[in-house]
Amino acid sequence: MTDLKDLLENAAGADPAVTDNDLMADLRRGKRSVRRRHFAGVAGGATAVALVAAGAWAVLPGADSTGLDSQPAGRTAAAPPSQAVLPPSAQPTKAKRTPPDHSRPPVQAPAPDRPVKLVPDGVVRPGTDLVCGLKPEGWEPVVYKSSNGVAFSSMVFESAELDPAQYDEASTRLSVRHARIWNENGKLLVEKYGQTWESLPHVMAGSRQAVATLSNLPKAIISRDVHMRMGPTQLLQTTGPRALGWDLPTMLRFTASCVFAK
């Protein structure tokens, strides 16, 4: 039995991924429209709006002079991280935080004035097979374990300055994990998008091809995803909250520094 709601949901197609290109293009169109109104003398105060928009455009995080946030971050090859191994006793611990209040609507962490700063890392932490040559300054690495003591194949960095009790955890967290290209009826599809790697627009993360998108998590927390190609079916995925200064060039530079530990 099918009702009209289901028919319309199916007919509307899949929820499209919103990319940085889309957002910047919408912003550019809006600014052009404002400028046209100014020059046409249509709206009172349009001059002030155009000047503010032009000034804001110059300092918009992640935007270069062309306004395109999806330019490749430069083929500066990230040096392979020197894999200093922490002894098991030196396991990272989660900073003490007050438990998040799930009864309140989630609040996204605020956006800083400039992108997050990356500093050298390269530490192989117990419980994960991922290692990154860079890490965000002031963020703490965390490795979570399941109840049977086996580590998840992922790594998480949390902003030490923000308390998840005030902000949604998804907006204070950077994660690094394995991702896959799946063989589905003879087609090799990226699991997140359900499309082939070749059909997706690419950027460069260091010397590797990558796909970068903005994703809308439940409850409208906006995050940036980068999938970096590591092998025929292996991907390394980083997910960072855009609002915390993780603009695209920073995400690509960080992602390029990550490898699977030997």
Place this chain on the structure above:
Amino acid sequence: MAQDEEYLEFVAGHRGRMLRTARLLTSGDAHWAEDLVQIALTKLYVHWRKVRQAEGASSYADRILVNAFIDERRRLWRHRETATADILDAAPAPGPDQADRLTVLDALAQLPKRQRAAVVLRYFRDLDTAAVAELMGCSQGTVKSQTARGLEKLRDLINEPLEILERVR
């Protein structure tokens, strides 16, 4: 800068929903749907200061989207900026769902614009008659009559058993 960040966050959170709504309004015309979304988001930016509250911005954007659809005259060609949304737009895989999708889109295309808009806003967007009336700039009575006529025509076109579609509001 704060205004631009707010605007971008709104767009990131609502663009997908607006595009899916536009797809139904345009009966699956992807380029026209993208045009409508771009028109709505452009006008939204121009008037962002007045519509900064989340509810206001969402309703405003929807109102522009619907009115742009109802008012727009078909052009012989459309100029549109390249966006990656359609590239990353994962189309439904071929299969039974795809056949249903085309049937519904074809059926929607047979409806006059206002009937189509009323049906999509009521049953896809789950808006009540008051909200739809505000978006379409008409009375609630008009919304009810447009919806009823649209549903009646859809029943005939989709050829679904009557009892199925009677389950909807």
